[in-house]
Amino acid sequence: MQASPDSSQSLALLEFLVDRIDVGVFAVDRSGAVALWNRFMAVHSGKSSADMLGQNLFTMFPELPRRWLEKKLESVFVLGNSAFTLWEQRPYLFRFPHNRPITGGIDAMRQNVTFLPLRVAGSEVSLVCGTVFDYTDTALVDGRRQEAIAALRGEKDAQAELIVKLEEAQNQLLQSEKMASIGQLAAGVAHEINNPVGFVSSNLGTLKTYCEQMLQLIAAYQAAETQISDLPMRATITDLKQALDLDFIREDLPLLISESAEGLLRVKTIVQNLKDFSHVDETEWQYADLNAGLDSTLNVVWNEVKYKATVEKNYGRLPLVECLASQLNQVFMNLIINAVQALDESKGMGTIKLSTGCQDEWVWVEVEDNGRGMSEEVQRRIFEPFFTTKPVGKGTGLGMSLSYNIVRKHNGRIEVCSLPGEWTRLRVWVTVDRRRVAET
Ligand SMILES: Nc1ncnc2c1ncn2[C@@H]1O[C@H](COP(=O)(O)OP(=O)(O)OP(=O)(O)O)[C@@H](O)[C@H]1O
Ligand SMILES: [Mg+2]
Incomplete structure (x- = not known):
């Protein structure tokens, strides 16, 4: 700054400005002795410039981050470049109280501090001048902004969760629509297949009888063969027998027929499954004891179970449930x-736990x-x-x-819970009284 003709007035103005400006200004020499301490610093630290001038900064403020600050100041002295610290990284250098509302959760004045090299005589840096800017207001606003961002983020997460739920609901809707159309398709297919399967199966029975009769007749002819005196005719018959491999046909024919009958039985089972699936054979609603139902079902499949698993039962006391019991x-x-099919036979006998219980209007049956x-x-x-996931021929996936x-027809649901390996x-929940729940 150029000294004006009235330099004493300029100097006074300068001193006034430095002292009164609403920014902390201080200066230290290389030994850490304070050379300047303005009013802002005095007001906020409670230490006047008279207290501070000539004193060591670190002695007067033992709470300062000494090692860090000494390094910072030293680098300004040596390199002659300015340095700074921002409140976002280091909230404050001097722990000054602030006069803002406490609601912001701020414990002390937030500060940006700049360190400027001051060359008083010659080119050596003789003093470092620090300026302390109060950023508490900015920090408070920033805190609120962070809170708002967190709230927005929370809302966004809630929305994402909602979207997932919507997708699930939509999938369920699609699932039930798919079920309905597949049900119709299944009913149609079952109906169409039923007729041909019926007559093929009855024809096969008749065919079996005819074949047996023909074989009887051939056996009788065979027994009479030796009686044929016409040698060329006998030779023709013998050749034909060999060419056609009559013995093999006799053996294979009943096998072919019984295999075909078995195949037909499988087709019938599939048709039955399809019918069950589409509820073609509706039965009567009745009150039934599900514990008894579970036991009778276990009896039906006992042959499948007994060599592969031990069964543990843990039945609760159940009210009678209005249901389609056979279904x-x-x-x-x-x-x-x-x-049973999920058990790993190489691990020996498995365990199947059958449990039942009730809760409010609901009865549950669980298979583990x-x-x-x-x-x-x-x-x-x-x-x-x-x-x-089963091999071809083992599961139809129905x-x-x-x-x-x-x-679902029982207003119920099936809960699936599994730990792979x-x-x-699987827990089936059904309502005790379907009408009561349907009405609510
Ligand atoms: N208890 C279980 N443990 C492990 N996987 C299971 C269990 N129950 C069902 N699954 C899986 O769910 C799939 C579908 O079962 P679902 O009963 O509908 O068909 P499936 O058993 O394969 O054939 P189907 O029952 O028509 O003979 C099965 O292939 C299997 O992968
Ligand atoms: Mg199955």
Whole structure:
């Protein structure tokens, strides 16, 4: 700054400014002795310039981050470059109280501090001048901004959660629509297949009888063969017998027929499944004891279970449940068969736990196995018609979708819980009184 003709006035103005400006200004020499201490510093620290001038800064403010600040000051002295510290990284250098409301959660004045090299004589830096800017207001606003951002983020997360729920709901809707259309399709297919299967099966029975009769007749002819005196005719018959391999045909024919009958039986079972699936054969609603139903179902499938698993029962006392008993039994059967099929035979006998209980208007039946469990994907797709992880010919993938439909008709649900490689728990919930729940 150029001294004006009235330099004493300028100097006074300068001193006045430095002292009164609303920014902390101080200066220290290389030994840390204070050379300047303005009013801002005095007011906020409670130490006047008379207290501070000539004193060591660190002695007067033991709470200062000494090592850090000494390094900072030293670098300004040596390199002659300015340095600074921002409140975002280091909230404050001097622990000054602030006069803002405490609601912002701020404990002390936030400060940006700049360190400027001051060359009084020659080129050596003889003093470092520090300026302390009060950033408490900015910090308070920033705090509120952070809070607002956190609130927005929370809202966004809640929205994302909601979107997932919506997707789930939509999937469920799609699932039930799919079920309905597949049900119709299944009913149609079952109906169409039923007729040809009926007459093929009856024809096969007749064919079997005819074949047996023909074979009897051939045997009789064979016995009479030696009686034929016409040698060329006998030779023709013998050649024909060899060419056609009559002995093989005789052996193979009954096998072919019984295999075909077995195949037909399988087709019939599939048709039956499809019919059950589409509820073509509706039965009467009745009050039934589900514990008894579970027991009778276990009896039906006992042959499948007994060599592979021990069964543990833990039945609760249940009220009678208004239901389509045979259909619920079908559900229990599907669950038990799935449980058996999930067991790993190389690990020896498995365990299947059958439990029942009730809660308010609900009754539950649970089948648990310690088999291979299900991945998340299988758990998600378990109720999809024709979804199966079993080899071709072992599973049609209709068991659980069939069960889903039956249980839904009882205003119920099936809960799936599994730890892959460890266990699976499927719990069927149905309402005790379907009308009461349907009305509410
Ligand atoms: N207890 C269980 N443990 C492990 N996986 C299971 C269990 N129950 C069902 N699953 C899985 O769910 C799939 C679908 O079951 P679902 O009963 O619908 O068909 P499936 O058993 O494969 O064939 P189906 O029952 O028609 O013979 C199964 O293939 C299997 O992967
Ligand atoms: Mg099954």
